[in-house]
Amino acid sequence: MDIKMQIEQIAAGDPEAWNMIVDRYSKGIYNLALNFAGNPDDAADITQDIFIKLFSNIQKFSPDGNFNSWLMRLAKNHCIDFWRKNRRNRNVLPLNEEIRVDDQDEEKHMIDRMDVQKLRGHINQLDPELRILLIMRDVQSHSYQEIAASLDLPLGTVKSRINRGRLKLARMVQQGDGHGL
């Protein structure tokens, strides 16, 4: 369905059109929020706020523009606002949590989970601008061109910042633990 028509239907209160938007974009926004904030509770709140903002402002979207880029810009700005408001009391999952397991498969699964949590914790320590770029590229697999268009940045800047983010992350992982990752 054409996005312009979809927006008109949403403005007219059509739940089907809105649900299609939620189905299509919620995973990307949730994962951006989850890896940006570092914990599922904040991620759920951020995602909900972004979608409320999207719904409230949907008629301001110019049909000539790219909806995905517009939404990603809105999401990025909201994530950075969230970071500004909460930088003093950040609630990231602990990096060195103890795991107690009985089953071997379960143990393998838990170690994988722990690696993911640790990595998420490390990502959370990155500068918010680098964090967004890294998540868009390495978690959500957007192309450099898509990221540059979404965030209105030159392609070279996107590439160099993502490289900088990866270098920082690799160093944090190296310094952070002797095992795992």
Added chain:
Amino acid sequence: MDCNWVEENISRYIENDLNASDTKAIAAHIQSCADCRQLLERMEKVMFLCGDLSEDVPFFLKNRLYNIIESQEPEVPAISERTAIVLKWAVAMVGSLVLLLNLLYFTSIVPSANRFLHLAVSRIQTMAVEAGAYMERISESERNPFLGLFKTNEMEMNVDNVFPDAPNHEGGKNG
């Protein structure tokens, strides 16, 4: 080639985004430099693990998102974007015109314009004073044609008896 150059281009090396000679040079450097080799391994591992960071949206959250349409009202823009742009330009032009007129009025950059503006302002002032005086005359005049329509002889006769208890000024004056 030094380690800094490798660091700056390591992502492009991993993603095969370098030309053949640069790729070859980095590969050769990594063979001989343990630090860069370790960095490359870490980075590849981190990039690989990042793929596992993607998760499905929790069921409860999806429901909350679906329900937004029932609990919120979309903001209808008060004016269209085109109207807003036109208004902005109109305000900017009026502002610029006012500034220009001020400049011409208070400086002698263009003497003829300065004379013209002073003349215009003095005429406006004169007209305003005359209009004010005229309005005052109308409101005070007993020959006011509008008041005259409602005035009767009886009213004219009783005009002194409107406040019968009030002291008589003329009497007071005369003792």
